[in-house]
Amino acid sequence: MNQNALEVENLSVEYTTRGGPVFAVNNVSFELKSGETIGIVGESGCGKTSLALSLMRILPDNAQISSGRIILDGVDVVAISDSEMRQYRWTGISMIFQAAMNSLNPVYTVGDQLLEAIEAHERITREDAFERIEALFDLVGLDPVLTDRYPHELSGGMRQRAVIAMSLASDPSVIVADEPTTALDVIVQERILRELQKIQQQRSMSMIYISHDLAVIAEVSDYIGVMYAGRMVEYGPANDIFANPTHPYTKALLDSVPSVKGPKRELVVLEGELPDLMQPATGCPFAPRCNKKTSVCTKSLPMRIDLGGRWVDCFNPLVELAGAANE
Amino acid sequence: MSSQKPALPRTLIRPPSLRVENITKFYPVGKSLFGSSKSFVHAVENVSLEIAKGGSFGIVGESGCGKTTLAKMLVKLIEPTAGRISVDLGDGQFTDCTTLGHQDTKEFRRKVQMIFQDPYESLNPRITIFDTIIEPLKVQKIGNLSERKVKVTKIMAEVGLTPVNDLMFRYPHELSGGQRQRVAIARALILDPIFLIADEPTSMLDVSVRTSIMKLMLDMRQRLNATFIYITHDMAVARYMCESIAVMYLGKIVEMGSTEDILQNPKHPYTKALISAVPVPDPTYERWPVLIKSGVAKPIDPLDRCRFFDRCLEATEHCENFSHPILENKAGGRAVACYEVS
Numbered sequence: 001m002n003q004n005a006l007e008v009e010n011l012s013v014e015y016t017t018r019g020g021p022v023f024a025v026n027n028v029s030f031e032l033k034s035g036e037t038i039g040i041v042g043e044s045g046c047g048k049t050s051l052a053l054s055l056m057r058i059l060p061d062n063a064q065i066s067s068g069r070i071i072l073d074g075v076d077v078v079a080i081s082d083s084e085m086r087q088y089r090w091t092g093i094s095m096i097f098q099a100a101m102n103s104l105n106p107v108y109t110v111g112d113q114l115l116e117a118i119e120a121h122e123r124i125t126r127e128d129a130f131e132r133i134e135a136l137f138d139l140v141g142l143d144p145v146l147t148d149r150y151p152h153e154l155s156g157g158m159r160q161r162a163v164i165a166m167s168l169a170s171d172p173s174v175i176v177a178d179e180p181t182t183a184l185d186v187i188v189q190e191r192i193l194r195e196l197q198k199i200q201q202q203r204s205m206s207m208i209y210i211s212h213d214l215a216v217i218a219e220v221s222d223y224i225g226v227m228y229a230g231r232m233v234e235y236g237p238a239n240d241i242f243a244n245p246t247h248p249y250t251k252a253l254l255d256s257v258p259s260v261k262g263p264k265r266e267l268v269v270l271e272g273e274l275p276d277l278m279q280p281a282t283g284c285p286f287a288p289r290c291n292k293k294t295s296v297c298t299k300s301l302p303m304r305i306d307l308g309g310r311w312v313d314c315f316n317p318l319v320e321l322a323g324a325a326n327e
Numbered sequence: 328m329s330s331q332k333p334a335l336p337r338t339l340i341r342p343p344s345l346r347v348e349n350i351t352k353f354y355p356v357g358k359s360l361f362g363s364s365k366s367f368v369h370a371v372e373n374v375s376l377e378i379a380k381g382g383s384f385g386i387v388g389e390s391g392c393g394k395t396t397l398a399k400m401l402v403k404l405i406e407p408t409a410g411r412i413s414v415d416l417g418d419g420q421f422t423d424c425t426t427l428g429h430q431d432t433k434e435f436r437r438k439v440q441m442i443f444q445d446p447y448e449s450l451n452p453r454i455t456i457f458d459t460i461i462e463p464l465k466v467q468k469i470g471n472l473s474e475r476k477v478k479v480t481k482i483m484a485e486v487g488l489t490p491v492n493d494l495m496f497r498y499p500h501e502l503s504g505g506q507r508q509r510v511a512i513a514r515a516l517i518l519d520p521i522f523l524i525a526d527e528p529t530s531m532l533d534v535s536v537r538t539s540i541m542k543l544m545l546d547m548r549q550r551l552n553a554t555f556i557y558i559t560h561d562m563a564v565a566r567y568m569c570e571s572i573a574v575m576y577l578g579k580i581v582e583m584g585s586t587e588d589i590l591q592n593p594k595h596p597y598t599k600a601l602i603s604a605v606p607v608p609d610p611t612y613e614r615w616p617v618l619i620k621s622g623v624a625k626p627i628d629p630l631d632r633c634r635f636f637d638r639c640l641e642a643t644e645h646c647e648n649f650s651h652p653i654l655e656n657k658a659g660g661r662a663v664a665c666y667e668v669s
Contacts, residue, residue: 007507043379043533043534043535044533061408086435122626130540155623183562185389185390186389186560186562186601186604186605186606187389187600187601187604187617187619189604189606190604190606190617191617191621192604193606203337212533212534213606214534214536214608215563215605215606215607215608218606218607218608218609218610219606219610219614237609239610239611242608242609242610243611252535253534254539254608255537256534256535256537257534257563257608258538258561258563258564258566258567259563259566259607259608259609260540260562260563260590260602260605260607261607261609261612262609264566264587267538267541267542267567268538269535269538269539270535270538270539271539273503274533291573311360
């Protein structure tokens with residue numbers, strides 16, 4: 001019924017470092033229907049922010065998209081030139097950054113910064129632009145009077161709302177939210193998540209929500225992609241992933257998260273350290289920490305197993321596979 | 328110390344080992360040319376409580392509520408503006424630790440240790456792990472070199488810094504975040520403290536590492552029989568780490584009691600809002616609305632009424648016209664600071 005707002009196919013991002021190339025994003029594929037949210041979850045260094053930056057094509061100088069396609073509204077934005085990409089940024093795809101303090105310029109009022117973002121992409125009169133800015137402020141739950149304020153005059157939650165308003169300024173079809181509430185207190189976080197979901201429904205916008213916090217991911221996501229060491233290792237509908245994780249890493253992550261609700265269950269520790277991306281081992285990157293490891297896991301990369309609407313990259317997934325189980 | 332004084336708010340199962348009476352910390356803002364100030368940030372105001380011996384007590388609240396200021400006063404890193412803190416340092420006597428002399432302060436420092444939030448900043452980057460962990464023993468002049476070495480090796484193994492011989496002579500930058508926090512824990516535990524205060528020790532760590540540090544601290548608590556005070560903004564972490572908690576809002580404790588009790592049945596309107604706002608790692612969970620007015624809490628010269636008044640949906644005229652309610656022991660071993668809770 002819905003068409004895909006975004007398709008990512010075999011995307012890899014390579015950083016050139018003194019120690020050699022590092023693949024921060026490795027062969028990642030997923031698709032996103034319009035109006036839906038995919039939550040990308042993983043620990044620090046798993047490549048989730050690099051994925052976000054590559055979707056916007058704002059990777060740092062020493063990084064580049066080494067292969068793959070990003071299809072936004074039918075156009076492969078990896079293949080187009082920088083000046084063409086500029087037209088898609090903010091209007092086709094926009095981003096909410098992690099630290100609202102750092103993504104606002106301290107010497108301009110927040111209203112002027114929104115104005116700049118709008119005028120850079122559209123021919124529009126000042127009056128119309130200001131009208132839109134006030135409507136945007138209203139939309140994210142900020143008093144339109146605050147457009148005249150400087151960032152330091154706003155609280156953390158208000159700044160994050162202003163940044164959200166800015167990302168919505170040119171009515172994008174896809175929004176990339178990189179840990180937008182991580183620095184905020186829970187009550188403010190709850191408000192902003194509600195607000196984002198409301199706006200998303202009103203505009204049937206798609207969202208890529210990136211976080212290390214499984215509880216927040218559970219709140220916002222329709223689909224979930226779990227990343228480990230640059231690879232997406234499991235993908236599927238949020239309810240299924242939380243109810244029946246099939247990748248041992250996903251299971252370990254879920255078992256290590258404390259919750260205020262439900263019975264107080266024993267937390268399980270995931271032993272071991274994150275792998276060094278400089279020296280990728282042959283085989284599954286999770287194998288050294290995995291409790292389901294068999295000899296094949298350290299020899300080659302696991303193949304993708306399609307589980308009907310969801311998939312997992314694992315030799316020994318936590319499911320009964322018809323036919324394949326006795327292999 | 329008269330016997331007519333009302334009982335301090337407490338959540339005691341065992342006798343107290345720490346007693347805080349009317350402790351207050353004001354920070355001046357906008358000093359004039361001669362250093363006088365008319366406005367003050369009321370970081371912590373009139374907080375009284377008792378903490379049980381050998382327990383684990385949590386101080387929970389949002390950023391700016393004064394939880395770190397309170398903790399730093401408990402370990403004498405900040406002098407309170409007013410009030411008394413007395414500690415039972417193991418001899419059954421309560422010593423007022425706001426008026427200690429030099430020698431007593433040193434003794435106090437041996438028995439009260441702190442673990443800080445950021446393991447990237449709380450370790451000296453220029454000295455090895457071995458030197459970091461042995462330093463408290465040198466300062467306190469405990470044992471000779473070989474005894475100290477034995478102690479360091481033992482504690483490193485206990486906190487999971489293995490292989491000990493390999494990690495001992497590394498520098499902090501050669502360790503991961505989780506390992507660094509283990510070093511900080513080892514450094515705090517090597518003096519066998521009676522009090523251990525941890526200020527958000529897991530908030531800088533990754534999900535999987537966080538659980539292992541939480542487990543380590545729970546493990547250590549059982550082994551040491553020390554009193555743990557755990558500061559966190561995360562209710563879910565507090566549930567696992569603390570037997571009882573105090574919820575703070577703008578420099579005041581608004582509710583105090585057993586952690587599981589408070590989570591299941593919060594009484595204060597702020598605690599209710601705080602708990603219902605915590606995200607739940609279950610996509611099928613139907614959440615309750617968060618009942619709180621939006622707005623920013625102002626800690627500078629607050630009006631003399633309930634601190635939560637401006638954001639409270641249950642506030643009455645009484646709340647507007649009277650001072651901040653006192654934290655009182657209510658039914659079921661719970662202390663609540665609210666006129667509307669009976």
